[in-house]
Amino acid sequence: MNRRSFIYNSGLASLSVMGLNSCNLSSRDLKITILHTNDVHSQIDPFPSNHNLYPNKGGFSKRASLFKELITINPNTLIFDAGDIFQGTPYFNFFQGELELNLMKMMGYNAATIGNHEFDAGLKTLKKNILNNNFQFISSNYDFTNTELEGLIDKYKIYNKEGIRIGVFGLGIELKGLVNPLLYGETKYYDPVDIAKDISSKLKYEKGCDLVICISHLGHQYQNKKISDIELAKLTSNIDLIIGGHTHTLLKKPLILNNLLGEDVIINQVGSSGVFVGKIDFYFSNSNKYSDKSLVEV
Amino acid sequence: MNTFFKIIFLFVAFHLVGCSDLNLNSISYSRIELTGPESIAVSDVINIYKDSIDVSLDNIIGFSDQLYTKGDFNSKRFNSTLGNLIADILFIQSDSVFKFQENKNIDFVIQNHGGIRASLPKGEVKLTDAYKILPFENEIVIVEMGGESLSEIVSFLKNETTPHPFSGLTINGNEVLVQNKPIKPSNKYYIAINDYLLTGGDNMFFFNKNTEVYRLGYSLRNAFIDYTKSKLYLSSKIDNRFIRNE
DSSP, X not given: OOHHHHHHHTTOXXXXXXXXXXXXXXXXXXXXXXXXXXXXXXXXXXXXXXXXXXXXXOOHHHHHHHHHHHHHHOSSEEEEEOSOOSOSSHHHHHHTTHHHHHHHHHHTOOEEOOXXXXXXXXXXXXXXXXXXXXXXXXXXXXXXXXXXXXXXXBSEEEEEETTEEXXXXXEOOOOTTTSOHHHHTTOEEOOHHHHHHHHHHIIIIISOOSEEEEEEOSOSOOSSSOOOHHHHHHHOOSOOEEEOOSSOOBOSSOEEEEOTTSOEEEEEOBOSTTSEEEEEEEEEESSOOOOOOOEEEO | OOHHHHHHHHHXXXXXXXXXXXXXXXXXXXXXXXXXXXXXXXXXXXXXXXXHOOSOTTOEEEEESSOBOSSOOOSSBOOOHHHHHHHHHHHHHHHHHHHHHHSOOOOEEEOOGGGOOSOBOSEEEEHHXXXXXXXXXXXXXXXXXXXXXXXXXXXXXXXOSSOOOEESEEEETTEEEETTEEOOTTSEEEEEEEHHHHTTGGGOGGGGGOSEEEEEEEEHHHHHHHHHHHHOEEOOOOOSSEEOOO
C-alpha cells in the first residue's frame, strides 16, 4: 500500500484542504547543481603550451562548452563567480572588462560578487559593461550610493528552481589599503560578518530559502585576524555554502566547518585563472530517508 | 480520540510537514579541470576581440634562460628570482629616467609582491608575457623620504608573509644598508615605487610621509619591455639582499 492510498483509506481525505492539494505525495527528488569559479583574471585563452603548471588548460571557450553540457544534464543549475574576473591578460588592458562580462553572460553565469580588481578600470567603465551585458553583480557589504554603480548592484538574489528557493548574497574585501581610492570613489565597505548575519537570516527565515549561498571575495584564510571565509563560517549561522575567492586557494575538496550553532557550512574555492570549475550538487527529496549531509566526491 | 486515531493523526501530520517541502538529503562535489572541447560560438567572439588588438602580442621581445617565479623564496632568504629580476630592472630603468629628468639618482626600489601576477616562462619572452607579469597600468613614481622614516618601511618588509621585491637595499637581520651604506636619519633618500603604493596600496601607508613625489610618466610594464628588448637575455637568482632571522 502506498502512502496516498493509505491516507485515503484511513478516512482522512478531508485533510487535503489543509494543504495536501498542492502536495505531491509520491516520491520526488531534485538536484540543484552549483558551478563556480573565482579569480579568473581575464584568462580568456587557455594557458599557453609552455605554461609551467597548466599547459593548454582553462580558457573561456572550454568552460562555455562544459557549462552547456552540465546545464543539459541538469537544468536546475546555477553558475557563480566569486570575483576578480578582471586584470591579468592584455584582454583587460585593451577592452577594460567588456569581453569578460560579455562571454560570462553568454555562457550562462547567473551572477558574480565584486572582487577588488573589478574596480581596476574605474566605476564608470564597470557601469557601462554591466549595462551593455545586463550582467548581474551581487554585493551585500559594498554600498554604492552616490557612485556610478548606484542602483545597479543587488544586495541579494533569490533563485527558484522547481520550488527550491536558493538565496544568494555577496561579500567583498576591505578596499582601503588594497584598491586605489580614486578608483572606488565613495564606495563604502561594511563589516562582512554583520552583513552576513543579517542577510542570511533574512533569506532563510523571511524569504523562506532552502539554501543560502554566500559568494565571497574575502579570501580563504589569513595568518592574522583579517576576516576570511573560514572566520565567516564560524561567526555566522544560516549559510549553507561559501564560494570563495581572492586568495587563489585551490582546494582539493570543499571544507566543512561548524557554524555558530554547530551546523555544517561548506567552503570551496578553486584556485585561479579558470583552470578549474567547482561543482556542488545538493540533493533534495521528500522521502523520509535519513538526512545524511556528508559530502561525497563524484 | 482513541489511540488508533492518535497514531493515524500523527502519521498524517508527519507527512504533511514532510511533503510540503523537499528536504536536503545529501551533497556531492567535484572539481573539474578544463581540458575539454571548445565552444565555437565563444571562440568566434574571442577571435573578433583578439584580431582587433593592434599590437602584436606574440612578438618576441627577449629570451629567458629558465622559468622564474615570485614564489621560489624561502623564509630565511626572503627574496625570489622573479622579484629580484623585476626590482633590478626597475632600478636600472627608473634610475636612468630620473637622472635624465631630474639629474638625480635613485637609492632603492620597492615593488609590491602582489603587483607581479605571472611567472616568466623559460625560452621566448613575448610581449603578451609582459602584460601577464605586470598587467596593471601603474607608473613608476620616485618618492623622496627622510632617512628617519625608513625604519618603518624595513620593519613592514620584515613582517610581511610574502617578500616584496626590492633593489638597492640590503636587509640582513638587523643590519640595513642602502647602496651598501648604513642609513643616515638626516639624509634624503629617493625610492622608486609605483603609483599604487603611493595611494597606500598593499597597506604601505608610510609612503605618504614623503617630502616630494616625482612622476616619471613611465609604466612598470614599459620599463620591463624596454629592458628586455635592450638586453635580450634575462637571468636572475635568489641572493642575500634580504636575510631574515628565524
